[in-house]
Amino acid sequence: MDDSGGHDVAGQHETEARQVGLGHPPNSDQPRPAGAVRVLMLGDVIGKPGRVALEGPLPELRHARGIDFVTANGETLAGGMGLTASTADALFAAGVDVVTSGNHIWDKREIYATLETEERILRPLNYGNHDVTGRGWGIFHAADGTELAVINLQGRTYMQPIDNPFTDADRLLEEGVEPLPAVRLVDFHCEITSEKNALGVYLDGRVSAVVGTHTHVVTADERILPGGTAYLTDVGMTGPRDSVIGIRSDDAIQKFITQMPKRFNLAEGAGQLSAVLLDIADDGRARRIQRLQIHDD
Ligand code: FE2
Numbered sequence: 001m002d003d004s005g006g007h008d009v010a011g012q013h014e015t016e017a018r019q020v021g022l023g024h025p026p027n028s029d030q031p032r033p034a035g036a037v038r039v040l041m042l043g044d045v046i047g048k049p050g051r052v053a054l055e056g057p058l059p060e061l062r063h064a065r066g067i068d069f070v071t072a073n074g075e076t077l078a079g080g081m082g083l084t085a086s087t088a089d090a091l092f093a094a095g096v097d098v099v100t101s102g103n104h105i106w107d108k109r110e111i112y113a114t115l116e117t118e119e120r121i122l123r124p125l126n127y128g129n130h131d132v133t134g135r136g137w138g139i140f141h142a143a144d145g146t147e148l149a150v151i152n153l154q155g156r157t158y159m160q161p162i163d164n165p166f167t168d169a170d171r172l173l174e175e176g177v178e179p180l181p182a183v184r185l186v187d188f189h190c191e192i193t194s195e196k197n198a199l200g201v202y203l204d205g206r207v208s209a210v211v212g213t214h215t216h217v218v219t220a221d222e223r224i225l226p227g228g229t230a231y232l233t234d235v236g237m238t239g240p241r242d243s244v245i246g247i248r249s250d251d252a253i254q255k256f257i258t259q260m261p262k263r264f265n266l267a268e269g270a271g272q273l274s275a276v277l278l279d280i281a282d283d284g285r286a287r288r289i290q291r292l293q294i295h296d297d
Contacts, residue, residue: 033287036279037146042072043213046239046246047080053271055094057294062095069142072096073213075104080266082107085114100152102189124154126163148183155190182284189214193233200231208280216245228285236274243267270296
């Protein structure tokens with residue numbers, strides 16, 4: 001106990017524990033640097049609980065924070081497996097500008113045709129172009145008029161052995177006929193932290209942000225790399241909080257105990273929204289990165 005400092009160590013500990021419990025620093029509302037575009041990137045939105053956790057706060061959040069552009073990973077939006085046109089439309093209606101994805105984008109076949117026609121839905125770029133539908137990047141306009149590129153990549157460690165995300169990113173960034181806009185956002189859908197970290201460092205100075213998705217668990221390592229790229233290993237899920245990464249806890253625990261085949265059901269109950277807020281200058285360099293989490297209760 002430290003009386004001299006005028007504060008109570010036990011009380012301080014309680015404050016820290018609460019912040020750790022929430023998994024994010026206080027959601028302050030700093031002014032945006034002049035001329036910077038403000039972007040919100042959301043991780044995996046899981047089923048109806050995720051959609052509800054997003055639909056509630058996002059319109060007001062966009063308005064209150066002056067957010068110009070929103071991405072959300074929708075690969076597990078349709079009942080926890082895949083994406084459909086109607087579930088994607090719900091995200092667009094709530095204020096999402098671009099839906100990114102990952103390995104689960106292929107779970108519902110009905111999305112295949114939509115991937116051909118709906119430019120606002122991306123699948124990972126490094127599935128290649130050999131009979132793979134859809135596109136892995138696109139150029140869009142934010143509400144403030146800023147032109148920006150969104151690039152969706154997927155890792156390979158403990159995942160499908162698709163094309164190399166590092167060299168595919170090189171090809172897109174260095175070998176395109178037209179240079180991409182200065183503001184470039186990367187959703188890196190990837191299993192392990194080291195592969196995500198390596199891609200962030202590899203692309204530092206060439207893109208504005210590398211934000212990880214797929215593990216559903218938010219990490220606390222947000223930073224701006226030396227070259228100006230905002231980086232976060234995983235932005236975490238938007239979905240049912242009382243769960244094991246979105247799945248009913250008893251289903252997941254039984255699977256770990258028995259190792260027998262187990263049908264996973266989506267958890268229900270209170271939701272959480274997990275996102276990262278980015279301010280990016282017109283030279284493409286990030287000026288600010290802040291994790292943001294909103295709970296139902
Ligand atoms: Fe995934």
